[in-house]
Amino acid sequence: MEAVKGDYVTRKSYGHDLLFTVVEIKEEQAIIHGVHIRLQADAPMDDLVRVEDQELRKIKQKVKKQEDVSYRLFLQDYRLLKEKRNYEATDGYTEKAACFQLPTKVLHLDGDQSYLRKCMELYEKMGLQVHSVHLHEKEMPYEIAALLKSIQPQIVVITGHDSYSRKKGMKKELRAYRNSKYFVDTVREARNITPNLDDLVIFAGACQSHFESLIRAGANFASSPSRINIHALDPVYIAARIAYTSFMEKVNVWDALRNTFTGEKGMGGVETRGLLRVGMPYKEDLAEE
Structure with missing residues (x-):
């Protein structure tokens, strides 16, 4: 049929x-x-x-197991980061007072609603504060400025669908990609507002995207250096690593990539300062904001 x-x-x-x-x-x-x-x-x-349904269930179960492994590895890293932050914030005397942290605000633009839902579920599990927007990739360059001004995020994820077509040109040519041009234009518009790579951390790209152009446009992290497909959740792990690293430390590129599904073949970037700020003493009012 x-x-x-x-x-x-x-x-x-x-x-x-x-x-x-x-x-x-x-x-x-x-x-x-x-x-x-x-x-x-x-x-x-x-x-x-x-x-058919039976085969579909098998495929989804296999992918779910892979996703669970990646999430468990991230949790291990997160716990280590948290212990280190709390120790340094209290000068080693953790019994003196409990710490609080100022949440990192994330803006996630996605060209696919189903991917966006999956990403939001993972962001929620990770405890990140995220404003999500579903936009067609062609619309992103025209909407990003207003979104940045109204939401004032510290991290922006610009993603959706992409692909390379040999019929349209060579791999080095931006015209040969379905949506890379729109991702590049969106990054440039964002950098016109916030030029500093540490004041606004940007991830951009999707499957097979033109990595070099995205980095040149001002993205901190992007896909896809080897022009391979990336998993729908890969951008979330990049954002989370930055969000949960202290602003006093830089994020090594490999540290950001190692919990992603595709690693350095699908993702790449430049050294970037973390964004998390820890304070003390802990107050209920601060925790609720």
Whole structure:
């Protein structure tokens, strides 16, 4: 049976390697979105195979196990960071008073609503304060300035869908990418408002994005150095590492990447100062804000 809009599918030509949903059909061509990776692609209808419920459950269970492992590793790092912060804030005398922390504010722009929901669930588990906005990638450059001024975040995540097309040009050419140009323009607009890389930390990109252009435009971290696909949750782990590192310390690039699913092949960046500030003594009023 031929796939229809909303179906879960894989591609014969790629050995059924990734799970997609069909979001649009035009004649004999379909636009498909990765379920767990930030990839948008065009595919002939006769290249698509519907994934039945039993197989779908197996795929989702496998990915869930991988996501759980990554989250547990992040929690280990977070606990170590927290112990170190509290020790330094109290000069080693943790019994004197409990500490509080000023939350880091994150603005997350996403071109995909389903990815955005997954990211928000993870942000909530991590205890991060996040303002989320669903925008088509083409709209992001025109909306970012107003959002920065109204929300005043310390971290901005600019992501959604992307892909490289050999038919459109060489890998070094920005025109050969579905949405990299819009991500680059959005980063530039943000840097026009806040030029300093430590005053506003920016992650930008999605699957196969033009990493070099995003870094040159002013992103602290970006995808994808090796033009590979990235997981939908990778940007969250970057943001969390920055958010939970003291402003007195720099974040080593590898430290930021090691809890992501794709590592240095899918993500990269520059040394960046952390954003967390710890204070004491702990007060209920401060905790509630």
